[in-house]
Each structure stands twice: as structure tokens, then as C-alpha cells.
Amino acid sequence: MAELPGSVGTCASFCLRLGQTIFSSASLLFMSMGVGFYNYTAFCYMVTIMGLVIPWSFTLAMVDGYSVMVKRLTRQPGILIIIVVGDWVLSILTLAAACSTASVVDVLLYSNGLYCPKVCSRYQVSAAMAFLSWFCSSATSLFNLWLIPSL
Amino acid sequence: MAELPGSVGTCASFCLRLGQTIFSSASLLFMSMGVGFYNYTAFCYMVTIMGLVIPWSFTLAMVDGYSVMVKRLTRQPGILIIIVVGDWVLSILTLAAACSTASVVDVLLYSNGLYCPKVCSRYQVSAAMAFLSWFCSSATSLFNLWLIPSL
Numbered sequence: 001m002a003e004l005p006g007s008v009g010t011c012a013s014f015c016l017r018l019g020q021t022i023f024s025s026a027s028l029l030f031m032s033m034g035v036g037f038y039n040y041t042a043f044c045y046m047v048t049i050m051g052l053v054i055p056w057s058f059t060l061a062m063v064d065g066y067s068v069m070v071k072r073l074t075r076q077p078g079i080l081i082i083i084v085v086g087d088w089v090l091s092i093l094t095l096a097a098a099c100s101t102a103s104v105v106d107v108l109l110y111s112n113g114l115y116c117p118k119v120c121s122r123y124q125v126s127a128a129m130a131f132l133s134w135f136c137s138s139a140t141s142l143f144n145l146w147l148i149p150s151l
Numbered sequence: 152m153a154e155l156p157g158s159v160g161t162c163a164s165f166c167l168r169l170g171q172t173i174f175s176s177a178s179l180l181f182m183s184m185g186v187g188f189y190n191y192t193a194f195c196y197m198v199t200i201m202g203l204v205i206p207w208s209f210t211l212a213m214v215d216g217y218s219v220m221v222k223r224l225t226r227q228p229g230i231l232i233i234i235v236v237g238d239w240v241l242s243i244l245t246l247a248a249a250c251s252t253a254s255v256v257d258v259l260l261y262s263n264g265l266y267c268p269k270v271c272s273r274y275q276v277s278a279a280m281a282f283l284s285w286f287c288s289s290a291t292s293l294f295n296l297w298l299i300p301s302l
Contacts, residue, residue, distance in 0.1 A: 100254035103193040
């Protein structure tokens, strides 16, 4: 089986998963630092999705880290398909959450620009972190999808 | 070469492309029927993306229709990769536009519910059409991506 960089069990995959975990956690942190987020559906949605992405990516980061340490790739087609589908769904949801948050922040900035700069910059950082998390997630998903036909 | 339903040049692909064209046109129409859309970045973004998706999907629908009529599949790896990448990028942009529009409509409905029902339902339909267009676009992209390793 080809050792494709970025697929499950490689060092690149471990780095991508770690990045995903860190960016998702940062996004959740910046979003929920205040309590104002539950006024907007998009922000609640973002918090929900990040609450799904963090355990998923953290678990897979642990699996990758273990594979890198013991230098053994444990790839079964069934598990790989579950990982690809899970990554796919979560990356779509993350992108949706990031776009929704970014556009709501944009509306808030224009409609009430006076009080918003205090909190809107936090929401903006949160959306940016979610975009970075989406980038890592879709990259791992593509690398693993590429691997499926060779199994 | 396997005749995968949904890949370039098949009848299923023609139907998906046609659906994509119709949904994108409907989305653009519902969004730009009034002139109020340019007050919000998300709505302008949606109009821009739909202006890109419509010619792309219409052209590929024509190509698929021609292939179905003459019963000949003209698949070159280079062209297929361009189609997959183009579909991919456009489907991500469509999803982003649909989510942004939906979340902005949600904010508008809650913040000024009195005057919004007149126009907000139009924007809601536009977002729904964009979601359907995204669904068709990502389906064709996945089918064609699946075909690439067999070339």
C-alpha cells in the first residue's frame, strides 16, 4: 500500500489533525467567551459544530500519533470509509458554520457599528479559525479519499 | 472505461447539470427581483457566485446533452480534471453563498420582523435554491472524481 502523505497514520495527517483540533478549539473559545452568542442562530450553530469537530479530530490525532510512534499503519477499508465520510460531513458543516458566522458579523458591523467593535472582532477571529479548521479537515478528507481506490 | 452513472457524458450527468442550471437561475432571479440585495455583502456575493455557476453548468449541460445524443463519451483525463476542480470550487462557493444568505435572512427576520416578511421570503427561497444547486454540483463533482483513478 502506498504511503500517501496526509492519509491516516502518517506524520502529515497527525499535523493536520492537530491543527484542526487547535483551530476548532480556538474558534469555540473566541465565540463563547462572552454569553451574547446565543442571540444568533448562526453563532449557536457554530458552537454546536465545533463541539462535534473537536472530539472527532482529537481522537483521530491520537490514532495518528500512535501510528507514527509504533511505525505501523493500521488501515482497514471499512474504517477508512467511515473516516472519509465523517471528515466530509464535518468539513461541510464547518464551512457552513464559518460562512454563516462571517456573514452575520458583517451584518452586525454595518447595522450597529457603534457598539459592535467590542465583540465583533472576537466573532471575526472565531470565523477565521473555523475557516482554518475547515481547510485542515477538507485536506485530510481529500487525501484519505484518494487512498480508497488503492485498498 | 466503466460507464459510471453521473459522470461526464451520461444521461444522469445531463439531468444533474440541468437541475444545477435551473436552481441557480431561480436563486439569482429570486435574489435580484428587488433592488434591495446590494445592501448586504452576503446577497451581493450570492449574485456573483450564481453569475459564475449558471454559464458553467449550462455549458456542461450542453456538452452532456451532445454526448448523450451522439452516444459517444469524449473523456480526456486533462479535461476531466478541469471539470472536477471547477465543480469542486464552484460547489464550495455555492455552499458558502447559500449559508451566508440563509444566516443573514435569519438575522433580518429576528431583528426587524415587521417589514421583513415582504422580502425575506424571497431571500429564503433564493437560499433554498442555492442549496439545491450545491447538492447537484457536489454530486457531479463526486461522480467525476470517482472516475479519475480509472483513466
